[in-house]
Amino acid sequence: MRKVWDIHGGIHPLENKDQSNQLPIEFAGIPEQLVFPLSQHIGAPAVAIVGVGQKVLKGEMIAEAKGLVSVAVHASTSGEVIAIQDNPVPHPSTMSAPCITLKSDGKDQWIEHQGINNYLNLDRTELVNHIRNAGIAGMGGAGFPSAVKLSVRGEQTVETLIINGTECEPYITSDDCLMRERADEIIAGIEILRYLINPMKETLIGIEDNKPEAIAALNRAAEGTAINVVSFPTKYPSGGEKQLIQILTGKEVPAGGLPGDVGIVCQNIGTTVAIYRAIAHGEPLISRITTVTGNACDHNTNYEVLLGTPVSYLLDHSGFHQKKCSRLIMGGPMMGFTLENSNVPIVKTSNCILAPTVDELPPPTPAQACIRCGMCAEVCPASLLPQQLYWFSRGKEYEKLEDHNLMDCIECGACSYACPSNIPLVQYYRASKADIREQKQDAIKAEQSKMRFEARQERLDRQEAEKEAKRKARKLAAEERARDNNNPDPIQAAIDRAKAKKASVKSEKPAAENATESLDRARLKEVLANVEKRLVTAKEKLKQAEQQGSDNVEAFRTAVEKTNSKYLKTKQELITFNAVNPALSDSSSMPAEKKILTGDAAQDAIAKALAKRDAASSMTDEERLQNAVSAVTKRLQKAQQKLAEEQRQEGEHIDLLTNAVAKLDLKLADADAAYQQFQNNNHD
């Protein structure tokens, strides 16, 4: 006997499996109308590829997968598409969703299909593609696309492949009967899985010990293979993926992680059969085994049901008495959800239709006060403290809820079952989880708008700083020109500068334009260099983020794209500029008129430069310098404030802001020095 581990907690509700597992699986028949929801799985809904009025054959794809995490839908019998519209679907919220409605023609005519003779000759990716095209989603509960589970490997190696035949929910026997009757197909399906994911250590089928016939059948079928059938004591919820992994391997899936993180892949029994049929016979997933049970039905058994068959059709076949029925449940009594309407179809994840009488599952009694007896904590398979979670849920204390790991609750219902006060604990947790998710979404949104705002602010500041720098550079250039022309006496120079400026505005327009032009070119080059630098940094950051698998990869990618487009744009500008203003050295000798004629853009630029110059020249130098000092001071203050804020919040941009403050400090010193010098010069 292989060693098995125990899980914490668990309960032993009445099994009630004998009602439905006595008879062999029956084919339920072909209903007149079938309804195929486009979303029967986790991920993006499939997209309809048929039109109303179109004739389809059995097994024909009627909706294709949209994207990687999605699953195709196939017609389960031949007939005519009569509607593509919203219909009630099996969902706890009793919602409607897009569905394809098919009117069967009764011929049940297959589309041409062919199995793969020797899949070992096939490439793994190709094989996974076959599975993807067959529309297979996990048939245990959540309906996760099987192809995704089988293809996303990365660098993880799989040690153990676990096939989940636990079926720990009371009443349900669909996997039980499948294992009894089709053990060979299951083993063949597992062999395909083994080829695909190549488990290094072992392949295990986990079954609760209340299914001796199934265990015997699988043991017979698995003889001579590397597949190991492991049975363990019956206890709810052993069939939860995380619980089964713990029972069979003693390992725990880390919080927020996947079984792959501990080298394990889990698949449901039903899924293995679907994979076998897809590969060996080329049949897509168009039917499943569904238990119909409960005392409100005369005939309790397992049906092979064409997907899309209305629940009411199955109930009609089972001698259903609505008057006796307390509620209609899809799934089991612990985790199943009630159906408000029996017109919903059987989908890929529908393992059971439970129609209990009032005596069987009486309506819930009013909840009494929690006496903190701790029975819920005793039975919780995740080792949570449900009574604490309940208090926090009632008080909407979301931080404490997260601190007490509410998000690790698997909603198995053991706590509610054990609660002597009949408190609907799981419902409290569902509501709180939804609230927390919503809050998180809101927080992310707020953070994003904050980032957007800050980025905008930073951009505006930067533009301001660039303008400032340009103004300074222009001034310096003009001063130098003036100094070169005249004597080096500072006072005289200043006077001359003023004169020269006036003169240049009046009579030396071309010269000023030349200066502007050369400055523009320098500016463009400078900007280009800057953008290039930023592009390199952004790329580095992106690379880093990608290596670390950070959440911000997307943000960095957009940043790189943006910077790149800016880089290209600036480059384009420079090229255009060079084209418009050929060799700078020549331009000084060129008549102004010629240049003005070269294009409207240039003309605009010149007009702007002139206007700026005029505005600047109307200020005295002292004023301008004073202005510069006060502007830089203001900016420094602002930057310091920002830095303080950031430090208080321990944000990520402290370094950046510290740099900025230091730079501004230097700038202020410069501006101050210039101003002082000017004043000294004037007062000497």
Added chain:
Amino acid sequence: MALLNITSPHTSGPLDTGKVMQLVLIATIPGVLALHWHFGWGVLINIVWASIAALGAEALALALRKRPIKFYLSDFSVLVTAVLLAISIPPYSPWWLITVGIVFSVLIAKHLYGGIGYNPFNPAMVGYVVLLISFPIEMTTWASPRQAYDGQLPSLIESITVLFSGRDALPIFSLDGITMATPLDILKQNSTLTVEDLWTKFPQFGQWGGLGWEWANIGFLAGGIFLLTQRVFTWHAPISMLVSLTVMSAFFYDSGSSISGGSPLFHLLSGATMFGAFFIVTDPVTSAVSNKGKIIYGALIGVLLYLIRLWGSYPDAMAFSVLLMNFAAPFLDYYTQPRTYGHAKKDRSKSEGGQ
């Protein structure tokens, strides 16, 4: 067709709060019978009177709080409080003493502190402490056990008379020897005799833990084991309390000199030890909830129990020890949160404060 739409799970276990409380009541029977056998009708009369008073007080509180009276009375929780307090009050106490205790337990310690499930302190023990502090003489004169007293214990009629008219109304209570110091009292007062001498000098010491007391303790132990088998509570708190009491008394026993604290067996079977361990310490509302928390909670109660028994100024210390630890329960819960599946052990020293 529209069908009932409710969320999972759709089935629930066999226990409900009313049944849990009834099981607790049933489990007190062996201990109560032992007390009755040794101390007479006073024990049962205490229980009956306390139950009547408690139902009345609960109904009143529910009416004042505008709660459905029948629904809440049917959870039997107030009867448990009444029975536990009645067992703690000396037999042949006057009606008003019991009533004051019950009214304080139910109105103040239970409803004013938030009602069932919300009260931070064990209501029965709050009532007991209020009585002990307010009426120390009435609360510390226990009747003599049947074997230690050579007269007749009061009859049923006499006992009822005592309930309504007080002990003075009955000539029998003026007789010497109808009330006696409990073994715990004697041991605490003693500073000259060895434990062995005490046993020969005082008739009430009995075999192990005092005449009557030892059988009452064994009765409550049996009831506690029954509750454990019914999974009404887990072993953690009571067993750790008994173990820590054993360790403490073994440590200070010194094989029976005049300053000895008494043997472990004496402490386990004397006073309210077993009653406390299985019926008071296990009160779910006011104790720690995680298993580790329960172990610490129980162990500290055992330590406090011994310390107050030996060096405190009250003969028995169950109520004080439990109330002191009721304070600590939320704190214990915070630091003993079990490791969740898939998580590393939580390091609380790194997080802020004990909230």
